[in-house]
Amino acid sequence: MKMEEPVIFLEGEKVILSPLDEDDLYPIQKILNSPDVRKNLAERFPKNRSMLKDLITLNKEKRGVFLKIVERESFKIAGIISLSDFNWPNRRAMLSIALGKDFQKKGYGTESTKILVDYGFKNLQLHKISLEVYEFNMGAIKMYESLGFVKEGHYRKHSFKDGKYVDLIFMSLLNE
Numbered sequence: 001m002k003m004e005e006p007v008i009f010l011e012g013e014k015v016i017l018s019p020l021d022e023d024d025l026y027p028i029q030k031i032l033n034s035p036d037v038r039k040n041l042a043e044r045f046p047k048n049r050s051m052l053k054d055l056i057t058l059n060k061e062k063r064g065v066f067l068k069i070v071e072r073e074s075f076k077i078a079g080i081i082s083l084s085d086f087n088w089p090n091r092r093a094m095l096s097i098a099l100g101k102d103f104q105k106k107g108y109g110t111e112s113t114k115i116l117v118d119y120g121f122k123n124l125q126l127h128k129i130s131l132e133v134y135e136f137n138m139g140a141i142k143m144y145e146s147l148g149f150v151k152e153g154h155y156r157k158h159s160f161k162d163g164k165y166v167d168l169i170f171m172s173l174l175n176e
């Protein structure tokens with residue numbers, strides 16, 4: 001059965017980026033808590049619904065742009081993408097993205113990131129978009145590089161993940 005038609009905030013050929021709403025919390029919660037996805041993210045504590053509701057509050061207070069990634073073909077929620085930690089005097093923000101396992105490697109990450117970055121540069125007048133990624137997350141690094149992000153910092157043995165210290169890489173894209 002096809003899901004309810006999503007609200008379009010931004011759209012591409014394969015995905016629709018739609019405002020995060022209370023009804024979306026369960027699928028997003030499933031994605032963010034799943035060990036497969038969580039191993040690549042900084043968060044290590046369980047994410048309950050009230051924590052996810054805080055993301056909706058950030059949207060409301062214009063302190064973040066949190067969007068669900070909807071698969072155009074099925075209208076299923078594939079993941080979440082955001083711009084947050086706005087630093088307005090310096091026109092900077094941080095990007096993050098997570099797709100459910102079933103929705104990975106289909107080009108959704110590339111398209112969603114491209115659309116949101118474009119929105120950030122052209123509509124929020126951001127000058128620089130940054131992100132943090134674990135050194136072992138080669139797929140994500142490759143995707144960010146394909147979109148023009150460059151590695152600009154390398155924090156040695158910065159995070160304790162799955163029993164060992166790993167390096168954290170800082171990447172960014174400039175609007176120039």
Ligand SMILES: CC(C)(COP(=O)(O)OP(=O)(O)OC[C@H]1O[C@@H](n2cnc3c(N)ncnc32)[C@H](O)[C@@H]1OP(=O)(O)O)[C@@H](O)C(=O)NCCC(=O)NCCS
Nearest residue numbers: 040097098099104105106107108109110133139140142143
């Ligand atoms: C990382 C992530 C956002 C990438 O999105 P995606 O939709 O899976 O990636 P795409 O299909 O758009 O792939 C784009 C390119 O990235 C590379 N890539 C993506 N995932 C890869 C993987 N697991 N292994 C190897 N390469 C990968 C491929 O080179 C691909 O290029 P190609 O089409 O020429 O092969 C997504 O896999 C994800 O959410 N993973 C879990 C959470 C996460 O790691 N978030 C990022 C934290 S910084």
